[in-house]
Amino acid sequence: MKLIHLLTSLFFCTTISLAQSPQLNIAKPKPFKQKTFCNPMDINYQYNWEQTNEKISYRSGADPVIITHKNEYYLFHTIQGGYWKSKDLLNWHYIIPNRWPMEDMCAPAAISVRDTLYLFQSTFQQRPIFYTTTPENGKLHFYNRWLPQLPKDIGPWDPALFHDDATDRWFMYWGSSNVYPLFGAELDKSKNLTYKGKNDYKGLIYLHPEKHGWERFGRDHRDTIKPFTEGAWMTKHNGKYYLQYGAPGTEFNVYANGTYVGDDPLGPFTYAPYNPVSYKPGGFMTGMGHGNTFQDLYGNYWNTGTPWIAVNWNFERRIEMVPAGFDKDGQMYANTRFADFPQLLPTKKWTDKNELFAGLMLLSYKKPCTSSSVQEGKFSANLVTDENPRTFWVAKTNKSGETLTIDLEKTQEVHSLQINYTDYKSDIYDSALPKVYIQYRVYSSIDGKAWIKIVDNTNEKRDRPNAYEELAKPVKVRYIKFENVHVPMPNLAISDIRIFGKGTGKAPVIPQGLTVTRQTDDRNADISWQKVPEAVGYNILWGIAPDKLYQTYQIWNDAPSNLELRALTVGQKYYFAIEAFNENGVSAVSEVIGPK
Template sequence: MKIKAILLILCFIYINFSSLAQQQKTYCNPMDIDYKYNFEQLNDSISYRSGADPVIINHKGEYYLFVTISGGWWHSKDLVNWRYIVPDKWPMEDMCAPAALSVRDTLYLFQSTFEQRPIFYSLEPEKGKLLFYNRWLPRLPPLIGPWDPALFYDEDTDRWFMYWGSSNTFPIFGAELDKNRRLTYKNKDDYRGLIYLDPKNHGWERFGRNHRDTIRPFTEGAWMTKHKGKYFLQYGAPGTEYNVYANGTYVSDDPLEGFKYAPYNPISYKPGGFMTGAGHGNTFQDNFGNYWNTGTPWIAVNWNFERRIAMFPAGFDKDNQMFANTRFGDFPHYLPTQKWENKDELFTGWMLLSYRKPVTATSVKDTFHTEKLTDENPRTFWVAKQNKSGEELVMDLKEVFEVKAIQMNYTDYKSNIYDNDPEKVYTQFKLYTSLDGKNWNLVRDLTQEPKKDRPCAYIELEKPMKARYVKYEHIYVASPNLAISDFRVFGNGSGKVPQTPKKLTVRRDTDERNAFIAWEKVPNAVGYNILWGIAKDKLYQTYQIWNDEPNTLELRALTVGQKYYFAIEAFNEHGVSKVSEIVGER
């Protein structure tokens, strides 16, 4: 009887968890996956969770996510619930920046390497089944690669290609593969340099935070997408360890020659907000035909290359211009249920309620105070005196809002975790809401769900809750320290949205890579989105600025000789203003 009772309880928990998962209609960057402890700096005894260089593949109507040095991959049927898979065999070493490709019933996989390595394939990737497709690709000259590879199959011509490169010396290379020789190089000496960075003319390709460093920039993360007969060869630049990491593209009528710089670059750029950096990812289509662009946001708490994963709606406009939409890119978005028509229609309109709101804690360690929980900066964090069950955080939203989602972002502060044992590495907590700070409503309890590590846990409430206070009750994390960088709350208020900002001015610098932007602040704004692009109907770029920052921006991401247009909008807890009149530079 006891065994039957236990089975019934487990069945109830699983059904309850499945029901919650099925009800989730939104996602929020950074992606809510069980990021793995990553030992790129093992010799320095640094322990931290990280994810980088994502490739999401739509294979037979389901999705597979491959990430640098993760010991396996993730599988999803809906782009929100991801199951980690450990393969039955693994290459000679864990994969860094892997290439993945789906062609008919086969998924192909290849690792970054400077040595001789095989291409793998799988007919059952959901089961972790890997087989050798070929034994070795012939070795290229030293330092050439293929590092950060991408595999591409051209259905129209039945030809196979590989693109690769990760360097501030060498370009992005391309080569044709010989299908008849089991995807080896058709001619291993016939690889070509295709993309060379040009920071003297392309402002966004300059290195450093906000493109202010003189170090020679890096290019990496090749990816190929063919759309309406054009080949879009994408690349990441100028360096993964800064807020301006972005994806760009060159375009050609041929897969191996004639590539021209797209005047609207970068195509995916997110230098402001909570999750900054959008470079080194891939472009894929979901089951409704919508395009997505993935990228690698920057964390850099334990090491400069500590990162997370993000995905943004993307597409091609009527002129076949490629873009990725990072506007409110780390706020909740709807998962598509059909092909979208407007680039902004997946944005839920759920606003950030937590920015600079006060938080009280049951304990604080050293100088890691609670104001760091609501500053929208993943590199600052609160630490409890002890990592023990029962530690609490209570946020005062200062007025009653309709709370719809909560995101908890953990930090690996002085972590000593050196494996990814799921019996030890998992996350558990409870969330509550209240109108008065005394009577609490439990809105999510992770102890009632299967154990899973969720360092960027995104919780969509089953139903919106009217609340002034939101409480986090800690249960378990594996790290010796309970450290949280950001306690983010989303929803809507019933007050007035901010007015449209006025007096937007844009002055192009004598160095045409830069523009000086200014505007007049408006009352009750939380922040602003500066929108810009190469035409009045192509304002695809967004730079987010907080209201407590200066009302000026030096934008250093422009292309010499290219004209641009600009607009601005303001937002607060209640919504978004109308977009301002579009202005040109002067």
């Protein structure tokens, strides 16, 4: 017993000594720090109800405003019951304020000036401007009680607040109509930012679809309905004032942001010949209209917008943000090239508009899928790889254990994935309910028999309808299997599971035979090219100079190798190029040509 006691004592003392010895401390592994994000934004979009049938609900994000305030980011958008804050543009914390301005906010205006954040809602009545110096705790206060009411139908709907640092003048811009223009007015800072006079406002921007092809209504600008202008935003850069606006309509792939430029906050303004500024008519998430422009903590510009979903309601949307900026000539641009592929989170001032593209390619396009069950034939499993948010797989039940497996058809290096849920016949009206969260597991396999778990979020209860998961380490696999654990919706429905990484082959060659012919209607151009073997898709690039190809139209390889581009401005000269991409990378850009 004495020997056992002695050995036990020696072991105990040795253990204490080892634990206290600085030379033998074992370093804990550093926690994984995500480096990329993927559009649409991965946040807990709140529920609304379909306006013509109150038995149907949907998550939605629309009319976003992101601002920086005290070295943090704040996100506001339509009818969300609150707002979000973030330190890194990746992890967003939802905040429920102590009060909203009379009712929940639609298309809010937000601005940070010195130590104060100001907030104002869309209205056709009298509403107050709120303020807070501590937005992180949700405490809002009245800055003024009532702005004077404007004449009937004038607004201010879809407002934007602007403070000119150089002159200490305040302004408001607003408008959402296919009848009225965008308006602007100077606010009287000596009277708590009220209008200087009830009629002291002016029309600033009207749409001219007869000249500006991108302002025409409808899918690919093919409708004759009078277009809508909305979503005003003001950015000052190098002494110029860029008054931005959204057009031609929310519910189309061509919803975009444009700009007029002036020397004074109230104009006169000149139409920018390079419009639209932010345009994304092709790819997974289409549409970039009605957003805002902000600078991150490193001074980089970003543009936000609202791509279109439209499953339970025609105006069901999400939020995207893309790198933006101004070139040496003062031309404003937003880079939508690969906008819904993984992008690097900013860590410094970038010098090239494409350097945030992470180089991770889409590995899942049109790959075969199998599922544990299917509710109906029209909701087949193969729809989760078609890159269309309006088609979706629906399982027979929403219970734990339902699975869907994607066959990449060969071994690939997977870096990340995105799971996009669909609110098919949803019946949730309160996002704060305890049941409103999503949990899942993801497995990988080389042979479809032995499975390794690579993602498991069952230790958290968050609502993530567009969940993006970056893996701590890439995995080489052929099969990816999704397993449902919990969804709050009555139906387990998924529009797309998007898998990103690096293929093992070669990038495609440069597409040949690019031709562009301007039509008699100068707003349109016919574009054609020769298909590239094993390409997944193409990016048509164009702009107003050979070194200003800021616009992108993404086309899948299984679509025809021609495009009628209907977004051009009458009398404006353009230049065009094309690149191909596949699972292994992107080709070089073709020779830049002008239209015939």
